[in-house]
Amino acid sequence: MAALAVAVAYGGFIGPTQSRQHQHAAEVARYREHPELLYVIATPPGMRVARAEVGPASFYVEYHSVRQDAYVALAVRSPLTPKPQCPKPVEKNVTCPVDGHGEVRTLRHFPGGVITLTRRYRNAEVAVSSRMLDEPGLRYRLNTLHPLSDTDLEELMREKVIDQRAAG
Numbered sequence: 001m002a003a004l005a006v007a008v009a010y011g012g013f014i015g016p017t018q019s020r021q022h023q024h025a026a027e028v029a030r031y032r033e034h035p036e037l038l039y040v041i042a043t044p045p046g047m048r049v050a051r052a053e054v055g056p057a058s059f060y061v062e063y064h065s066v067r068q069d070a071y072v073a074l075a076v077r078s079p080l081t082p083k084p085q086c087p088k089p090v091e092k093n094v095t096c097p098v099d100g101h102g103e104v105r106t107l108r109h110f111p112g113g114v115i116t117l118t119r120r121y122r123n124a125e126v127a128v129s130s131r132m133l134d135e136p137g138l139r140y141r142l143n144t145l146h147p148l149s150d151t152d153l154e155e156l157m158r159e160k161v162i163d164q165r166a167a168g
Helices: 002-031 135-143 150-158
Strands: 047-054 058-065 071-077 104-108 115-121 124-130 162-164
Touching (some): 002 150, 002 162, 047 071, 071 135, 124 135, 150 162
Antiparallel strands (some): 047 058, 058 071, 071 124
């Protein structure tokens, strides 16, 4: 009888724990489906990750200042064109030159306009945007691009700032 009581208690404790572990492992596997897109930049000083979204062909991360008055956005996606180019047609009040290295610089000319730098990285197209950082600051952030580590992913999950967007 005592053995049965121990087995039931053990099963009641271990069963839910194993179930949570399997659930967590499945969630991590879903986020890791497209590792070629899972890149982040060094978090800008005074900022934190506010939101991250994994899609079928993209990964998006928003970094917000702790005061919520500034942001930097990172978008990693499967390339849309064979080589980087400006979108057609070009929007009004937007300049979009492509440099000799294939880096695209988009500037929206209005008060508080957004600067976006886009470049190819391995098999992905990476864009970083901000209203607060200038072009050298954005280029520096792009140069800190690195794969999303298991530790980074665990932190995003623990902070509940990562989500998965369904295909379609």
